[in-house]
Structures are given as C-alpha cells and as structure tokens.
Amino acid sequence: MWVRMRFDIGWSDIAYGISATGRPLDRRRLEWEIRHYWTQPEQMFPCLSVRTGFDLFWSVVGLPAGSEVLMTALTIPDMPRIVAHHGLTPVPVDVEPGTMAPRLEMLEKALSPRTRAMVVAHLFGVIVPMDPIIEFARRHGLLVLEDCAQGFICRGYEGHPESDLVMFSFGPIKTATALGGAVMRVRDPHVLRQMQERHSQYPPQPRRAYLKRLLKYATLKAACSRPICDVVIATCRMAEWDHDQMISNAARGFPGPGFFQRIRHQPPDPLLAMLVRRLWNYDESRLQERIDRGNYLVRLLPPDLERPGNRAQTHSYWVFPILTEEPAAVIAALARAGFDATSRSSLRLVPTPENRPELHPALSQALLDRVVFLPFGLEIPPRALRRMAEVLAGLNNRLTRQPLEQMLPPAPEPMHV
C-alpha cells in the first residue's frame, strides 16, 4: 500500500533530536539562529505552535469585544476557536476552489462596521496572491494575518511585506517538520515586544514532553514505511480498527481538555535546536522535486478534471487533493489498487454567524463534500503515480470536471421590503 501519511523528517534528524534532549543548549543562541534564517530576522519570533502565536497576537492587539475577524472559510477548527476565545466573532469568507483564494465579492459582502481583521489561510500548498487582499484591508483599516502552515516553501515565500502577522508551522505533518514549533513574523515592533514579554511568562514545556513526541513519531514513521504499513493495515483490518481514523488522530496536535493551557507554553530547548537544524539544513531541491512530481501527476490526469488549486499560480503540492462526486467509491477503488487515499481532512468550515446566514460558504462546503486526498510525496515513484492515474482514468465518470461554482443553485434574490 502507498500510504498517504508521511513525515517530512529523516531518521538522522530524529536521532539528533533525541540526543539534543540530553544535552545543555544555549537557548538565546538557538533563537538567534532561527530568526536569522529569515530575510527580516528582527521581525521573527519562534514559539511552540502556530496556535500559540495566533493566541498571543490576539491577547496583545486587544480588539474590542464583538469585533469581527474575516477568515478563509476552510481551516483547522482551533483557529476560529482561538478567535472566539478572545471575545471576537469569526466570519467565514468562502473560497474559490480553483485558486483557493478568498472570493473578493464575499469579502465585500462579509464586511461590517465591526470588522477589524482578516485571516488568510494558504491551503494545500497553494500560495494565494495577497495584493488584492492587502489592498482591500488597507481600504477598510483591517489587520491582515497569513496562515502559512501548509505553505512553507523555505525562503520562497515569507508572507506579504504588509501583513501584520505571518505564521509558519513545523508541526508533525508539515513540510520540513521539527515535530513541533512554529515561527511568527510580526510587522509592528511594539506588538512583537508585547508578544515576547507575555510569552516569557509562559512555563517552558518540559524536555521529556519533546522526547516523548520524538519517540511517538519515530514509531509512526516506521509504521507508515513500506512494507511495515501493509502489516499494520492488515492488522487494523483484522482487529476492525479504522486505520484512517487512527492516522488522523495521531496527526492532531493538542488533543483533549485544557487546550489553552497546553498551547501557552514556551518551546523546550531541544525543539528549538531541531528547528535550527531543519531550517538551515533542509534540502530545497526536495521542494522543487515535489513540485515537479505534482505537475507530472497533473499531466497524467484527465485535463478537464477539477481540483482544488488547479488554477493557482503558485502550488507546492503539500498535499494532492482531487474532487469526486463519489468519494467513497473512488477511495475504495484506489485501495484495491494499493493506494491509500482519504476524504478525511483536518479542515472544517468556519461557523457562519447565526444572524448572517447569507455568508454560509457554499463552495467551501461543496469542496469538503467532494475532496479526496491522493497519496502523494517523494517516496512514491513516478511509476506508481502512473498506475494511480490509470486507476483514476478508469473512474473518470465519477470525478468532478465542472467548476464547483457552476454546480451551485443560483443565489436567491435578496428580499426587499
């Protein structure tokens, strides 16, 4: 089976991390090295996770309660949860599946006198062009935040220079993972200083928590490697465990109760050491190769297929989603041919405020209903991609080929009283 779950980290990195948990480390030096990886070191701020930095930002900017935050309608559920925790209202902005960009007409529609900020998520490896969004934000005096958790392409994209907060994640399933950690870019030095001050009062996460994490992901990495994964999947089948569910759970960052208490920690020193190593040693040719592989798979698929991001200008194929009218049938057919695809995504819709049903993100919902993630990555050789494309060609009539926009019922005319 070609599994979809892969961890972008080598055994030597994991060994390095384990040894780092038993060594004295110079924290200030490590932070300096992380900051100096980026073009504007003075704006950079390493922390435990994107969610930690996102939460800190709202604590510091202190928007009035009830302020509205426009958000890309698809994201991990913790992001709107954090916004709401600060007394703010998350408001979804529907995406255009072809470009994965927020639809500008929906931005206009979602705007209200209480709107203060906008969070743009770059999903699946697509980088959304920010100029029109920055222009919109400037016109309406909004803060702009960029969630680059799925869009890290080394120094190929560091966020729009005018964005107020740009977030990069090095969590377990992310590109160049350090099995945790994140880097924020904060434009306003005053906000940055306040974030750092508040952060310095957080308790540091103990080193042994990071050691446990390293061991957990070493086990998972081994379990996902061929041919061990075949045994694991066969065992799951016999025991009637859902391996798909197990993979999704394993990838989740801060499960269980006490969420805010868990994210409000400083990263342990060995995690920072790992982050330094991953940033400075990451082989950028891997990224180019991933992009080439992605473009190769695109050429193998029927040309009129609709895919999230198929009209994107910049796509690094962090994942490879397709759309189908019958996800279960497509996943089953791929599994029979040895390909572990899934429709399970960590993304959810940002909830629509009750009093504004017209903002329901219909295209994002249509995308979630149809999406299937193909197994994809550098471990999968071109011949396996060709085989997978053959299987998909046989399922041709089940794949989505019309832009989702055209499949929606026309919007009802607004009622005039």
Ligand SMILES: *Cc1c(COP(=O)(O)O)cnc(C)c1O
């Ligand atoms: C992974 C992810 C996050 C969270 O990153 P952490 O560093 O794990 O907090 C946020 N947003 C998106 C879109 C993600 O994919």
